[in-house]
Amino acid sequence: MGEPADCDVACAPAGLSMPASAAAGPVSHAIFRVARLHRMHVGQLLRRVGLHPGQELVMMQLWDGGPQRQTDLARLLGSDAATMTRTVQRLEHAGFVRRMPCATDKRVTIIEPTAASLALRREVENIWAEVESRTLGDQSDADRAETLAALERIETNLKIVARP
Amino acid sequence: MGEPADCDVACAPAGLSMPASAAAGPVSHAIFRVARLHRMHVGQLLRRVGLHPGQELVMMQLWDGGPQRQTDLARLLGSDAATMTRTVQRLEHAGFVRRMPCATDKRVTIIEPTAASLALRREVENIWAEVESRTLGDQSDADRAETLAALERIETNLKIVARP
DNA sequence: GGGGTTTACCTGTCCAGACAAGTAAAGCGC
DNA sequence: GCGCTTTACTTGTCTGGACAGGTAAACCCC
Structure with a gap:
């Protein structure tokens, strides 16, 4: 580190929730x-x-x-193939997933949920419902539809630009 | 891995962009x-x-x-203190940031941008403007405002729930 | 059927981010 | 002044995520 310095300015509380640096892209920052x-x-x-x-x-x-x-999993979730490899490895180690070699194509591995994982399904669905509820709060159905539409507009825009 | 298995079902192309698993939380998935x-x-x-x-x-x-x-940086950006420590370390190693011990409080370190980093500022601002443009596409000003409002509604909801 | 290409997967390496745990300094109470 | 709490920061370890590079199998075309 450098030499000791006074921190008059720095010690002032800068408790802004909207830094001016976000001005260049308020939506991106959000x-x-x-x-x-x-x-x-x-x-x-x-x-x-x-x-x-x-x-x-x-x-x-x-x-x-x-x-x-496995490759379909990665494609459907929009994930990297390498990321999916390691995520599946961890899920297998945790006992939620089983990997089976495909008999007709030795390159591919089939991923299947274990019986043990089925016990989680209801809980995970409840968690997602809870998060969805927290996310939307007390919005009306119309507001919820508009929120989803706004996100989908963004998704469409970002996908379009991604393929020039 | 398990025993070889046939993959009749699995080899079928499942090219859905909206997996049914998202039904529990379409906004969360988006x-x-x-x-x-x-x-x-x-x-x-x-x-x-x-x-x-x-x-x-x-x-x-x-x-x-x-x-x-450094702690203000973490708080303003909503980041973890540990994450900020390592991010600052990497920025320092890259020459974009300098760390100075505070003279009046030996616990705190003051982070300051280096002169070299100033050359990046314009470029980074252009990048953010570009991303903002890609994100919003050709939306009208009204649509942009509605998009930002939708995101801020979500942010407000998630912040409220975070403090029970 | 032989050779180049594509596909599926794995590993290494880097990053952000979260949690846990630890250290040192400051503040506070008595 | 002494001890407890709080604050600021650091390190370890885990995860997702991205890129690069590598391997083996399937495919395709001549």
């Missing part, structure tokens, strides 16, 4: 804040059932669609 | 997808200037507010 808050809520609730944020999406996809190829 | 897409765009652009997603927020806060205490 996405960042909302995403972290949302993830915090999900993680806090998932912790009770022994899952980490992101893993519950894999399990939901498996409960919902049954045994699937 | 937040997740939007956040990852948004982060991808930011990271892709920031890579050119040698920053990683999240670091640009620290730099913007420093450029904007001048030298600040």
Whole structure:
């Protein structure tokens, strides 16, 4: 570190909830804040059932669609193939998932939920319902629809630009 | 892995963009997808200037507010103190930030942007403007306001629940 | 059927982020 | 002044996520 310095300015409480640095992109900044808050809520609730944020999406996809190829899991969840490899490894180690080699294509591995994981399903669905409820608060149905529409507009825009 | 298994069902193309697992929380799922897409765009652009997603927020806060205490940085950006420690360490190693011990309180370290970092400021602001543009697409001003309002509604709700 | 390409997966490495635990300094109460 | 609490910061360890690089199998085309 450098030399000791006085910190007159620095010690002043700078308790602004909207830093001027966000002026360049208020929506981008809001996405960042909302995403972290949302993830915090999900993680806090998932912790009770022994899952980490992101893993519950894999399990939901498996409960919902049954045994699937690992590459399809990654594609459906928009995840990186490498990330999916390690997430599945951890879920397997935790006993929630089983990996089976595909008989007709030796490259692929089929991921299937274990019987033990089924006990989690109801809890995870409750957690998601709880988070959805916290996220939307007491909004009216019309507001909820508008909220979802706004997010989907953003998603569409970001997807369009991603493929020039 | 388990025994080889046939994968008749699994090999079928399951190219749905809206997995039924999202039914429990469409808005939550959308937040997740939007956040990852948004982060991808930011990271892709920031890579050119040698920053990683999240670091640009620290730099913007420093450029904007001048030298600040590390704990204030963490609080303003809503980040974990431990995360801020390592982020600042990496920024210091990259030469964008300097750490100075506070003369009046030996616990605190003052973080200040280096002169070298100032050359990045314009570029980072352009990147954020670009991401904001991609995010909002060709929305009208009214739509943009509604989008921001929707995100802020979510943020408010998640903050309220966070403090029972 | 042989060779190049594509696909599926794995590993290494880096980053942010969260939690736990620890240290040192400041503040506070008595 | 002494002890307890709070604050600021650090480190360890776990996770998701991204990129690069590598391997083996399947595919495709001539």
